[in-house]
Amino acid sequence: MVRAVVPELPEVETTRLGVMPHVLNRRICRVVVHRRDLRQPVPEELESLAGRHFTRVERRSKYLIFWLDDGRWVLVHLGMSGSLRVVGSDADRKRHDHVLVGLEGGLELRYHDPRRFGLWLMGEGDPLQHPLLAKLGPEPLGKSFTVDVLERACAGSRVAIKARIMDASVVVGVGNIYASEALFRAKIHPLRPASALTHGELSRLVRAIRRVLRDAVAQGGTTLRDFVHSDGSPGYFRQRLMVYERAGQPCRVCGSPIVRQIVGQRSTYWCPQCQIGSPVLGESKSSR
DNA sequence: ACTGGCTCCTGAGGGC
């Protein structure tokens, strides 16, 4: 029952670290786009990159920024099912390998994305000013994500805290899996209205988000070899999950059955015993 | 200004 792993921030960071050493300063021989219809059309400009090379690979939120030697950049988002890997250029192309970046030395950077929710964009200047990046909140592992910042974002908000921490304008990189996991670790009920949390609870939550993401990034490090010369997808790790996808199973701390409910259109899991709090919000009556 | 809901897409898994 291993579901396809959705790339969350740790997976994106692991991808960056895995891909970077193989693509940096290696001349691009050719770019082939097999399917252009991702979330937005893959820019045709991409196919004229032969002769250029990448000088840096950075990450902002779940976006990867590949800097070119002429000042332009390529922005890649993995969406829900995207992955990047480096293979020998003679490796068989798999179904859903949509973008191939051939590099000197017989290597190829390949973008694989069955659901095509991903994104490839090009631009120049400051990528952080791009409309998709300009309004993003702080990086969860950076210094600017503090209790005060979260407290301000939650003040006066009646939204469930789980939805609040998944809002990229509050803090980036907290996807559906890690939102449930962080709330469990902070012992906070996911349905509590954001404004009802105390300073102490928000402080716990900030620490839990950082811990859960940092641990996952650290684990990702052990899978880096899978990014090269592998015919499979990158070996995304599976962190030991405490609640996610464990509905009905005993809580690893107290043994109570884990509860699942749709919150804000997304599956949400929690332990009714460990995560106390009186959700003031009504039942979600989503049709999904 | 907030907030909730819809949308893109395909593969996996369950039921029969």
Place this chain on the structure above:
DNA sequence: TGCCCTCAGGAGCCAG
């Protein structure tokens, strides 16, 4: 064995 149905989800966008 095989078909059909449902579900999952990042995040931009839109409407109330």
